Amino acid sequence: MAVHTLVVGASGILAPLAAMLVATGDDVTGIARTRPAPDGAHTILLDATSVAAVTEAIGKARWDRAVVYAPAVSPESLPTLTRAVGGRVVLIRTSSAADLVHREPAIRPDVLQLGWTTGPDDGTRWHTPEEVSAAALEVLRDGRGRVLGRIRPWEERP
Known part of the structure; x- marks a missing residue:
């Protein structure tokens, strides 16, 4: 029986994750604002910041697990x-x-x-969608919260 997985951000930074999950047999539903999720995933187009839009779009649908891009x-x-x-529910x-002003970040499970x-060039860069998706898949599998890369010192961010 397929695992039903919801991916919020499935056409952007988490598109590689949605594609990986489809390839491994998950029944994937991707929520995206304007573009469809990767081939093989069901797509729900909506502004996921709106409670009314989310409520109307998902109705009584249910999923076994989810990965949500917080922005x-x-x-x-x-x-x-x-x-x-x-x-x-994994939150990215x-x-x-x-x-980072007051303390090191506390990383919660999931x-x-x-x-x-x-x-x-020895400078800094943000992570690629493939890197973010691979790390999100690890958290989805084991539930251990983690940091991808470094967040200190803040002055060195890209």
């Missing part, structure tokens, strides 16, 4: 999405979500905290 949702719509998921947070990495 694609709002604090108000995220609970609506998570209530439609019976299992793990951008580096701007880490509070959270992928994005940072940056070293670029080809």
